[in-house]
Amino acid sequence: MAIYDQYAKVYDDSGQIAFSIKMIPYLEGLLQLHPVPGCTMLDLACGTGTVALSFAKQGWEVYGVDASQPMLDQAKQKAEQTSQELILSQQDMRAFVVPHRLALITCLYDSLNYMLSLGDLTQVFRCVAAALLPDGVFMGDMNTRVTLEEVWGNNTFFVEREGIALVMLSSFESQSGLSTVDIAGFVRQDDGRYSRFDEHHAEIAYPDEQVRAALEAAGLQVEAAYECFHFEPPEEDARRIMWVARKPGDRR
Ligand SMILES: C[S@@+](CC[C@H](N)C(=O)[O-])C[C@H]1O[C@@H](n2cnc3c(N)ncnc32)[C@H](O)[C@@H]1O
Known part of the structure; x- marks a missing residue:
C-alpha cells in the first residue's frame, strides 16, 4: 500500500x-x-x-x-x-x-x-x-533542512478535527538529513466507532x-x-x- x-x-x-x-x-x-x-x-x-x-x-x-x-x-x-x-x-x-x-x-x-x-x-x-x-x-x-531538523525534529504532533485524530511522531537523522514521520490516524466511522490507520512517511531536504x-x-x-x-x-x-x-x- x-x-x-x-x-x-x-x-x-x-x-x-x-x-x-x-x-x-x-x-x-x-x-x-x-x-x-x-x-x-x-x-x-x-x-x-x-x-x-x-x-x-x-x-x-x-x-x-x-x-x-x-x-x-x-x-x-x-x-x-x-x-x-x-x-x-x-x-x-x-x-x-x-x-x-x-x-x-x-x-x-x-x-x-x-x-x-x-x-x-x-x-x-x-x-x-x-x-x-x-x-x-x-x-x-x-x-528545507530547517523544517526537517528544527521544526519537525524529534517530536510528537497531534491534530484533532471533527471525527479525525492524528498522532505524528517525527524523528530526524542528522547525518542523512532524513526525517521520518510515523502517523497513526483515528477516523470516526458511521457507527460512531473509530478505525485506526498507520503510515510511515520519509522526507529529505x-x-x-x-x-x-x-x-x-x-x-x-x-x-x-x-x-x-x-x-x-x-x-x-x-x-x-x-x-x-x-x-x-x-x-x-
Ligand atoms: C503532501 S502530499 C501533497 C499533495 C498535493 N500536491 C497538495 O498540495 O495537497 C504529497 C503527495 O505526493 C504523492 N507522492 C509521493 N511520492 C510520489 C511518487 N513517487 N510519485 C507520485 N506521487 C507521489 C503522494 O501520494 C501525495 O499525494
Missing part, C-alpha cells in the same frame, strides 16, 4: 487542504512574473486535486498525476462534484509521461521531499523537462545548490528561488523554497 492511500479520505478534512488554498493565489502571482506559453498544466503529485481544480475552473486543460490511487479518487470525486474536467493518472513521478507537452508543471507541498536520493530527484526533473513545451515552466516547492544542480542537469534553467509564499529570495533560515525553472525555447 502506498503512502497517503489510507490518509486520502481524511486528507482535506484534517486541515491539509489549507496549504493548497494558500498556494492558489501565490501561483497566480508567480505566473505574472514567470509567464507560460499556454493554458495547459500538470499538477505532479496532485493529491486530492485542489490546485488542479482551481486551474480547471479558470479554463485550463489540467492533468494530475499521483502515486496514490485513493488520493486521485478524492480528486476525481471533487471534479465530478464541481463539474470540472481533470485528466488523472496513477503514475510514479520519477517515470511519468503525458500525452502531449504542457506549458506549466507544478509539484507542491513537500512532494519533492519524498524523493530520497538526488538521483530520484533529478529523474523527476528529467521527466518534467521532457513533458514541458519549449519555454514551459516548472514550479515546485521543497522543505537537499541543500539549495544540489536542487539547482539537479534542475540544471535535467535541462531546466532556474529562473528564481523564492521564500515560499513570498516573492523574495530565501533567507538563510527559510523553511520552504519555491523553485521556478524554465525549459529553454527552440533555437531554430
